[in-house]
Amino acid sequence: xxxxTQLDSHVSVSEGTPVLLRCNYSSSYSPSLFWYVQHPNKGxxxxxxxxxxxxxxxxxxxxxAEFKKSETSFHLTKPSAHMSDAAEYFCVVSDRAxxxxxxxxxxxxxxxxx
Amino acid sequence: EAGVAQSPRYxxxxxxxxxxxxCNPISGHATLYWYQQILGQGPKLLIQFQNNGVVDDSxxxxxxxxxxxxKGVDSTLKIQPAKLEDSAVYLCASSxxxxxxxxQYFGPGTxxxxx
Numbered sequence: 001x002x003x004x005t006q007l008d009s010h011v012s013v014s015e016g017t018p019v020l021l022r023c024n025y026s027s028s029y030s031p032s033l034f035w036y037v038q039h040p041n042k043g044x045x046x047x048x049x050x051x052x053x054x055x056x057x058x059x060x061x062x063x064x065a066e067f068k069k070s071e072t073s074f075h076l077t078k079p080s081a082h083m084s085d086a087a088e089y090f091c092v093v094s095d096r097a098x099x100x101x102x103x104x105x106x107x108x109x110x111x112x113x114x
Numbered sequence: 115e116a117g118v119a120q121s122p123r124y125x126x127x128x129x130x131x132x133x134x135x136x137c138n139p140i141s142g143h144a145t146l147y148w149y150q151q152i153l154g155q156g157p158k159l160l161i162q163f164q165n166n167g168v169v170d171d172s173x174x175x176x177x178x179x180x181x182x183x184x185k186g187v188d189s190t191l192k193i194q195p196a197k198l199e200d201s202a203v204y205l206c207a208s209s210x211x212x213x214x215x216x217x218q219y220f221g222p223g224t225x226x227x228x229x
Binding site: 032036041046094104 | 155157162170207212213215216217219222
């Protein structure tokens with residue numbers, strides 16, 4: 001069965017410094033992987049997705065993630081944090097077998113300090 | 115392009131009452147999902163429709179929850195009777211089809227408080 005582990009429940013960074021949000025996955029098949037962001041009282045918004053093309057995926061707002069099969073990881077990074085990046089981030093795996101349903105991680109709350 | 119619409123945005127009810135949520139997906143999207151997001155957790159899939167048929171309802175508490183998508187477009191999710199532990203945000207999402215690579219687009223959610 002597929003699963004996702006987000007290694008940090010909370011991350012704090014200073015504005016202008018790099019962001020690293022960690023995600024490890026478990027999947028019996030070649031997975032599709034996604035990162036979503038959720039701002040307070042807002043719906044989930046797709047940041048980026050990996051679908052077995054390029055292993056380095058670029059998303060919106062300067063975020064990117066690298067799929068590493070050997071490490072079963074899909075960490076999210078951004079070179080320079082902005083105050084508007086403060087939100088909850090979810091890593092998601094969609095298995096290629098069965099109904100392709102999303103399995104969400106427990107989320108990482110990113111705090112950006114001025 | 116209009117996004118996924120949900121109503122109401124907020125609902126407060128007493129335990130043992132019933133409640134219904136409505137969702138209108140993105141036009142042309144065949145697949146519709148209902149998720150439950152308890153505070154501090156990631157969303158959990160309750161039910162998944164492909165057009166007007168149920169694809170997966172394995173995590174739907176069928177003794178109290180029901181959902182329908184009669185014409186393959188909009189959908190309603192009902193809870194009857196509600197329990198305290200049903201307090202959560204109920205998210206609706208839609209996607210073009212059922213491929214693993216399909217992106218799901220989420221609505222703003224309905225925040226339910228059961229007193």
